Amino acid sequence: MDVGDIDRLLMAARPQAVAALLRNFRDLDTAEEAFQEACLRALKTWPGNGPPRDPAAWLIFVGRNVALDALRRKRREDVLPSEDLLSNLDDAEGEIVQHLDAAHYRDDILRLLFVCCDPVLPSNQQIALALRIVSGLSVKEIARAFLVGEAAMEQRITRAKRKIAESQVPFEAPGAVERAERLAAVATVIYLIFNEGYSASGGTAHVRASLCEEAIRLARLLLRLFPSEPEIMGLTALLLLQHARQAARLDTSGAIVVLEDQDRSLWNAAMIAEGLTLIDKAMRHRRPGVYQVQAAIAALHAQAKRPEDTDWAQIDRLYEALERLQPSPVVTLNRAVAVGKTQGPAAALAMIEPLAAQLSGYFYFHGVKGAFLMQLGRDAEARVAFDQAITRANTAAEASHIRAQIDRLIKDSERGGIATARS
Amino acid sequence: MQYAILCYHSEDVVCSWSKEEDDAVMAKLQVVQEPLVKAGKLGPIARLMPTTAATTLRKATDPPLVIDGPFAETKEQLLGFYIAEAQSLDEVLQIARDLGRANPGGSYEIRPIAYFQSKSGGG
Numbered sequence: 001m002d003v004g005d006i007d008r009l010l011m012a013a014r015p016q017a018v019a020a021l022l023r024n025f026r027d028l029d030t031a032e033e034a035f036q037e038a039c040l041r042a043l044k045t046w047p048g049n050g051p052p053r054d055p056a057a058w059l060i061f062v063g064r065n066v067a068l069d070a071l072r073r074k075r076r077e078d079v080l081p082s083e084d085l086l087s088n089l090d091d092a093e094g095e096i097v098q099h100l101d102a103a104h105y106r107d108d109i110l111r112l113l114f115v116c117c118d119p120v121l122p123s124n125q126q127i128a129l130a131l132r133i134v135s136g137l138s139v140k141e142i143a144r145a146f147l148v149g150e151a152a153m154e155q156r157i158t159r160a161k162r163k164i165a166e167s168q169v170p171f172e173a174p175g176a177v178e179r180a181e182r183l184a185a186v187a188t189v190i191y192l193i194f195n196e197g198y199s200a201s202g203g204t205a206h207v208r209a210s211l212c213e214e215a216i217r218l219a220r221l222l223l224r225l226f227p228s229e230p231e232i233m234g235l236t237a238l239l240l241l242q243h244a245r246q247a248a249r250l251d252t253s254g255a256i257v258v259l260e261d262q263d264r265s266l267w268n269a270a271m272i273a274e275g276l277t278l279i280d281k282a283m284r285h286r287r288p289g290v291y292q293v294q295a296a297i298a299a300l301h302a303q304a305k306r307p308e309d310t311d312w313a314q315i316d317r318l319y320e321a322l323e324r325l326q327p328s329p330v331v332t333l334n335r336a337v338a339v340g341k342t343q344g345p346a347a348a349l350a351m352i353e354p355l356a357a358q359l360s361g362y363f364y365f366h367g368v369k370g371a372f373l374m375q376l377g378r379d380a381e382a383r384v385a386f387d388q389a390i391t392r393a394n395t396a397a398e399a400s401h402i403r404a405q406i407d408r409l410i411k412d413s414e415r416g417g418i419a420t421a422r423s
Numbered sequence: 424m425q426y427a428i429l430c431y432h433s434e435d436v437v438c439s440w441s442k443e444e445d446d447a448v449m450a451k452l453q454v455v456q457e458p459l460v461k462a463g464k465l466g467p468i469a470r471l472m473p474t475t476a477a478t479t480l481r482k483a484t485d486p487p488l489v490i491d492g493p494f495a496e497t498k499e500q501l502l503g504f505y506i507a508e509a510q511s512l513d514e515v516l517q518i519a520r521d522l523g524r525a526n527p528g529g530s531y532e533i534r535p536i537a538y539f540q541s542k543s544g545g546g
Binding site: 005009012054220223224228233236270273274277281284 | 492
């Protein structure tokens with residue numbers, strides 16, 4: 001067995017093992033350190049003996065013993081050990097790990113994920129913590145993905161941990177309502193991790209793609225724990241369908257290639273097929289939700305062989321459904337793009353004009369508005385909108401996409417000018 | 424005798440292969456598979472989507488129950504299968520060893536086929 005495969009086994013076992021250790025020791029740092037130590041021992045013994053049948057159970061067992069030893073040593077050093085620490089310790093010792101049942105695991109992992117998604121944390125801390133604790137990414141890797149220094153990221157994670165230690169997530173098995181709430185919070189953070197990778201706000205293309213892949217891995221993990229939750233199927237499908245386009249989204253110079261201009265032969269057919277399967281499964285439950293609707297929209301794009309084959313009328317209806325489920329100006333803006341295709345740019349422009357106040361700081365709003373105006377031949381106004389978009393661009397790729405639009409405007413007006421001069 | 428070679432592996436591990444790693448394994452497998460397929464000893468070959476894409480129909484009840492997910496929760500998952508034609512267990516084991524060298528990790532369950540009908544019927 002090569003070291004790469006052992007690394008993958010350790011990575012795969014991590015959420016389950018750290019989650020169980022967290023339940024035992026009720027402290028993130030202790031759980032993490034115990035897991036690290038267990039991994040070191042695995043790297044020593046697994047290459048020779050082969051991996052155990054249940055790697056997670058092995059790591060939990062070894063990790064627990066390591067942490068108990070450390071606590072015992074600490075107990076001897078401490079003059080007055082705290083009473084509840086000691087009783088916790090005895091509880092943990094009394095348990096035998098050989099047979100861990102799936103239901104227990106499920107709540108353990110959900111708790112671990114939920115701890116990282118604690119609403120007391122701002123979302124950038126939630127994402128960083130989930131990547132550090134659940135995915136096991138190094139601080140350096142996370143810092144690179146967010147384009148911040150390692151020390152700053154270290155600080156962000158430490159602050160997040162401190163806040164969590166204060167907020168006390170209950171360790172009893174959650175009730176049905178609480179479980180559903182945790183599930184929704186966790187789904188949001190997985191979605192945010194994906195978006196961080198997808199939106200190209202930082203890091204190299206390679207680093208960002210790995211964030212997307214990590215989000216998909218976490219979504220699949222969640223779906224295995226909750227196999228009949230249609231929204232988790234929808235989330236996983238959405239991420240797969242979006243990520244399927246990854247190879248076609250940026251050109252060789254790193255500029256954004258818009259959906260219409262993408263080389264569809266670069267789309268990942270296997271990911272699309274898996275996404276479509278999950279939507280099929282989710283629909284059977286007849287419990288629509290925001291992820292399912294968004295996945296259905298992504299599916300319609302994925303199924304169109306050519307841009308002109310896109311079923312824009314159905315996309316319009318799906319955005320309408322999304323507006324009902326989760327009213328937001330951004331959703332309306334997206335719907336306007338579909339309306340622009342089915343009813344023309346004038347109708348679409350009328351739809352987004354009321355959003356101007358709410359979306360004035362939003363790059364995409366001005367870009368879309370400029371495109372509608374350009375289609376209507378209102379070039380001067382289009383130019384104003386594009387200029388506003390450029391000042392709000394989040395990345396070089398976004399800015400250069402708008403600059404290309406402006407170049408087109410200028411070229412068209414020059415051509416128009418020559419035509420006029422000739423006539 | 425026909426055999427099914429059922430491929431079990433941790434899907435966490437297989438799903439975390441990068442595209443490059445996946446392509447490399449597939450290319451190595453292709454080298455082993457091609458002469459066997461040509462000799463009529465191997466095929467059909469199938470790779471399955473992750474277990475999250477699975478649906479189970481429990482037919483002990485009437486009407487049958489549709490359940491999301493795979494039939495059983497196991498440490499290693501059924502991720503694909505081959506149908507092989509061999510004279511003996513030794514021969515099919517040799518095929519499985521060759522495939523395994525190209526794609527290490529996990530296990531192959533080798534199970535003789537009692538009845539096989541291809542799409543066109545018969546055979």
